[in-house]
Each structure stands twice: as C-alpha cells, then as structure tokens.
Amino acid sequence: MNLPVVEVIISRSEEETVKAGEEFAHLLERGSMVALYGDLGAGKTQFVKGVCRAFKVTEVVNSPTFTIVNEYHGTIPIFHIDLYRMKSMDEILGIGFDEYLESDGICLVEWAEKLEGLMPVRRFDVRMSVIDDSSREITLSSTKRDN
Ligand SMILES: Nc1ncnc2c1ncn2[C@@H]1O[C@H](COP(=O)(O)OP(=O)(O)O)[C@@H](O)[C@H]1O
Numbered sequence: 001m002n003l004p005v006v007e008v009i010i011s012r013s014e015e016e017t018v019k020a021g022e023e024f025a026h027l028l029e030r031g032s033m034v035a036l037y038g039d040l041g042a043g044k045t046q047f048v049k050g051v052c053r054a055f056k057v058t059e060v061v062n063s064p065t066f067t068i069v070n071e072y073h074g075t076i077p078i079f080h081i082d083l084y085r086m087k088s089m090d091e092i093l094g095i096g097f098d099e100y101l102e103s104d105g106i107c108l109v110e111w112a113e114k115l116e117g118l119m120p121v122r123r124f125d126v127r128m129s130v131i132d133d134s135s136r137e138i139t140l141s142s143t144k145r146d147n
C-alpha cells in the first residue's frame, strides 16, 4: 500500500538524525507503531534514540540486534525491536511480537519489512537511506489521516 508522504528530511549528521527522531516523537502516543526501513548503518537506531530522548528515557539506547527487543522506561514504555536476525514469521511470533503491538507502549521496529502480514494497518513508516558518509535521507509517512 502506498502511504501519503508526510515529510522528507535530509540529515547531515548523526545528531541531526537523533533530533529528527525527537521531533517526530510528538506524533506518537500509547499504542503507536513505527516501522523503520533501511540498510545496516542507515541510522534507524539513531532515529530511535531521538524518540527515546523525547520520552525522557535514561537507559542506553542501542541496537537490540542480539537481544531482539529492548524495553525502555520513558514517560511511556518503549519497545525497540530489531528483526534483522529473524528468519521466519514463526520466529517473530515466538518473541511475542503481537503482544508488544497490543501493549500500551510505543513499538519501534527495525527491519519491519520482515513483518509481512503482521504489519498493523495504522502505523508510521520511517524510510532511511544513505546519501554519503554523513548524510541520510529520511522519509516519514503515516497511515493516519490526522497526521
Ligand atoms: N546523518 C546521519 N544520521 C545517522 N547516522 C549517521 C549519519 N551520518 C553518519 N552516521 C553513522 O551511521 C551509523 C548509523 O548507525 P545505526 O543508527 O545503528 O544504523 P541502523 O540502526 O540503521 O543499522 C552510525 O555509525 C552513525 O554514526
């Protein structure tokens, strides 16, 4: 499905990507789902850091590639999920993915393309691509009309 483009941002540094995440976080509330797409090193985890900063998370935010899920205790619970190593839908369901989606926290999912049919219709999509060593293109879109 083609989602309406909300915004395209060019980030010129890691910190600018963190700030983009921090500003984007204003659109989020309990139950929000954010799907992040982009190659390794595109900046998905930096963007998540910014979202966490907006919700006053004090824990260290880093890629949950090996742990699959990091839970942060911000002003709203945040579930940071990285599906990079997941090989099948069974594996994804095995980590209790659908329960995270139904929780009253915010879910941020790296490698969300692996979700296939599990992708909720109402969500935000964050697409990140590398322009050069220090620049990234970030495209934000939403299925919610009021955003
Ligand atoms: N403009 C930028 N935005 C985000 N990261 C950048 C940028 N420029 C360079 N980088 C570097 O790219 C890497 C992004 O890593 P990370 O956020 O973990 O990516 P991902 O989670 O998509 O694999 C970091 O090493 C970061 O310092």
Ligand SMILES: [Mg+2]
Binding pocket: 044, 045, 063, 064, 082, 110
């Ligand atoms: Mg990452």
